[in-house]
Amino acid sequence: MENKELFSAGNFFTGCNYWASHAGTNMWHDWDAGVVDSDLARLEKADIRVMRMFPLWSDFQPLKMHRAGGSSEREIRLGEDPLPFTEAGRAGVDEKMADRFQIFCDLAEKHHIKLIVGLITGWMSGRMYMPEAFAGRGLITDPLVNRWQVRYVRYMVRRFKNHPAIAAWDLGNECNCLQNVSRDEAFRWATMISDAIRVEDADHPIVSGMHSLLPNGSWTPEDQGEALDILCTHPYPIFTPHCETDPIDEMKTILHSTAETVMYASLGKKPAFIEEAGTLGPMIADEETAGAYVRAALWSAWAHGLYGFVWWCANEQSALTHTPYDWNAVERELGLFRLDGSKKPVLESMTNFTKFADSFAAEFGKLPPRITDAVCILTQGQDVWGAAYGSFILAKQAGLDVNFAWSLDEIPEAPVYMLPSLCGDSSIEGHVLTDLLERVKRGATLYLSLDNALLSPFSSYTGVKVKTRSRRVKESVAMLGDAELHEWTQFKYVFESIGAKVLVSDRDGEPVLTEYSYGDGKVYFCAWPIETDASGKPGVVSGEAAVPYYRFYELLGLKNPEKRASCSNPCIGLTEHIVSDGERYLNIINYSSKEVKTSVKLDGFVLDRALTPSGGSCVQSENGLDVVLPADSGMAVILKK
Numbered sequence: 001m002e003n004k005e006l007f008s009a010g011n012f013f014t015g016c017n018y019w020a021s022h023a024g025t026n027m028w029h030d031w032d033a034g035v036v037d038s039d040l041a042r043l044e045k046a047d048i049r050v051m052r053m054f055p056l057w058s059d060f061q062p063l064k065m066h067r068a069g070g071s072s073e074r075e076i077r078l079g080e081d082p083l084p085f086t087e088a089g090r091a092g093v094d095e096k097m098a099d100r101f102q103i104f105c106d107l108a109e110k111h112h113i114k115l116i117v118g119l120i121t122g123w124m125s126g127r128m129y130m131p132e133a134f135a136g137r138g139l140i141t142d143p144l145v146n147r148w149q150v151r152y153v154r155y156m157v158r159r160f161k162n163h164p165a166i167a168a169w170d171l172g173n174e175c176n177c178l179q180n181v182s183r184d185e186a187f188r189w190a191t192m193i194s195d196a197i198r199v200e201d202a203d204h205p206i207v208s209g210m211h212s213l214l215p216n217g218s219w220t221p222e223d224q225g226e227a228l229d230i231l232c233t234h235p236y237p238i239f240t241p242h243c244e245t246d247p248i249d250e251m252k253t254i255l256h257s258t259a260e261t262v263m264y265a266s267l268g269k270k271p272a273f274i275e276e277a278g279t280l281g282p283m284i285a286d287e288e289t290a291g292a293y294v295r296a297a298l299w300s301a302w303a304h305g306l307y308g309f310v311w312w313c314a315n316e317q318s319a320l321t322h323t324p325y326d327w328n329a330v331e332r333e334l335g336l337f338r339l340d341g342s343k344k345p346v347l348e349s350m351t352n353f354t355k356f357a358d359s360f361a362a363e364f365g366k367l368p369p370r371i372t373d374a375v376c377i378l379t380q381g382q383d384v385w386g387a388a389y390g391s392f393i394l395a396k397q398a399g400l401d402v403n404f405a406w407s408l409d410e411i412p413e414a415p416v417y418m419l420p421s422l423c424g425d426s427s428i429e430g431h432v433l434t435d436l437l438e439r440v441k442r443g444a445t446l447y448l449s450l451d452n453a454l455l456s457p458f459s460s461y462t463g464v465k466v467k468t469r470s471r472r473v474k475e476s477v478a479m480l481g482d483a484e485l486h487e488w489t490q491f492k493y494v495f496e497s498i499g500a501k502v503l504v505s506d507r508d509g510e511p512v513l514t515e516y517s518y519g520d521g522k523v524y525f526c527a528w529p530i531e532t533d534a535s536g537k538p539g540v541v542s543g544e545a546a547v548p549y550y551r552f553y554e555l556l557g558l559k560n561p562e563k564r565a566s567c568s569n570p571c572i573g574l575t576e577h578i579v580s581d582g583e584r585y586l587n588i589i590n591y592s593s594k595e596v597k598t599s600v601k602l603d604g605f606v607l608d609r610a611l612t613p614s615g616g617s618c619v620q621s622e623n624g625l626d627v628v629l630p631a632d633s634g635m636a637v638i639l640k641k
Contacts, residue, residue, distance in 0.1 A: 010366025
């Protein structure tokens with residue numbers, strides 16, 4: 001695959017992050033080209049096409065500050081040696097390391113592996129790796145550090161930009177861990193490094209390399225999207241709020257990587273991929289369960305238009321004794337290969353999915369974008385990630401697909417807008433609400449749910465008024481079909497309908513879900529913060545004690561009329577892709593750890609062909625499709641009129 005094709009809509013790649021099997025982060029000064037060659041040969045045989053790798057900053061730019069009397073700064077040298085008057089010397093780069101990087105790139109080309117290069121890798125697996133000269137300085141904000149960062153980046157990009165193995169430049173590994181900074185400082189640094197890359201190379205895309213981005217944080221998807229070409233996520237469940245509540249092979253955890261990456265792409269307005277993924281070892285899940293988790297996560301990422309899925313890490317590191325491996329248990333047993341070189345089930349899942357994606361592309365071409373039903377607007381004051389994650393999960397269970405927007409950014413036109421789990425006295429700006437209500441008057445639908453938000457106005461568009469507000473002393477209980485739902489929020493609002501149709505009430509007769517006509521559109525109001533409940537509470541999404549909050553969404557009829565397929569099983573996720581008037585693709589994904597037998601209803605289309613690489617079956621029935629899907633798997637269905 002050519003570099004320009006690697007990062008393009010509708011394509012999908014699998015890959016891994018890499019440190020040499022014999023040395024981990026010490027690979028550059030404990031260099032062994034034979035080991036690297038052997039590692040890459042194994043990866044090539046397993047169909048790994050893309051590798052993210054790291055020229056460790058402290059090895060490649062080993063600058064040392066030499067001090068005079070009173071500890072005054074006298075001179076920066078390469079260790080003990082003066083900087084040579086060479087291109088590498090002027091950049092503060094150890095040319096021996098750059099030559100080893102050349103060998104590495106040559107080996108990657110030999111084994112048909114494309115490289116994403118993390119340039120400023122000063123943070124890795126829980127340890128800092130900055131040049132000695134910069135100890136005690138701000139690694140994002142200090143002008144001296146910045147000058148040498150730019151020189152280093154420009155040298156590396158200039159020297160290696162024409163190497164055929166290079167697919168993309170990455171700012172560096174999780175550089176938002178280098179220093180706590182303000183949003184302005186983060187933006188300035190990202191644009192500085194990005195500009196340094198583009199001065200030397202206008203062709204290769206630039207990848208963020210960051211993690212834990214939020215629109216109300218210092219490092220934001222919007223700023224990264226403005227500065228760079230491609231966003232990425234590092235969605236480890238144990239490091240991400242709300243993502244460690246359920247088993248890793250069940251719906252909530254599987255959807256984590258997709259939901260977070262879709263959020264980044266939506267808010268940053270740039271494509272995104274999963275750049276680091278992993279279970280973080282056998283204390284989280286055994287090898288077979290990890291393989292099942294990855295199988296479903298791959299299907300989900302591909303179906304939602306993400307660019308790729310990259311595992312952490314290529315090799316086991318449990319035999320290494322230096323830090324960070326001596327410090328951190330979660331850094332030792334992450335490899336695609338065991339110490340003896342045998343493959344883990346995760347790698348089998350990745351290899352099998354790569355073969356499927358290749359065969360699909362060869363026969364059917366690129367996967368078109370999925371049909372979406374709503375824009376989910378994230379707001380100030382709320383648990384932004386919790387609201388986004390919960391909305392994505394409940395929408396998927398209800399057969400809906402969402403993208404995201406930030407309330408302070410331009411909100412795209414859509415038939416349905418969602419304001420989930422609003423919270424705080426400044427939960428949504430007045431001008432944003434006014435704009436949304438104008439769209440509702442013209443025929444759009446607005447859904448909002450409440451988590452202790454103080455809204456003004458409120459009654460005029462919901463048809464509901466607040467009689468009183470007080471600290472809650474008992475839970476609220478409501479029936480939704482045959483399901484009994486319990487809710488405990490910080491505050492109890494006593495609502496009264498003043499024109500709204502009450503769809504669901506609690507046992508005290510208080511409105512829980514209402515519908516109100518507003519102009520040519522409708523406003524739906526939910527008195528419970530069901531989205532943050534779904535994300536924050538264990539056992540809500542799946543399992544014996546699951547709470548069917550998604551039925552609230554089903555009651556609202558938010559489905560895009562362009563869609564022609566539906567499934568009532570909440571464990572099954574669908575994505576629908578229009579090819580032409582007479583043809584579309586349908587992805588059916590089982591997000592549960594058990595085999596599922598279910599029906600998919602079709603409107604105006606029939607089965608042409610089903611691709612079932614993980615097993616299972618799909619046959620035409622009177623109303624649509626009868627489907628059998630193994631645990632944590634998916635199938636692609638070709639539909640025709």
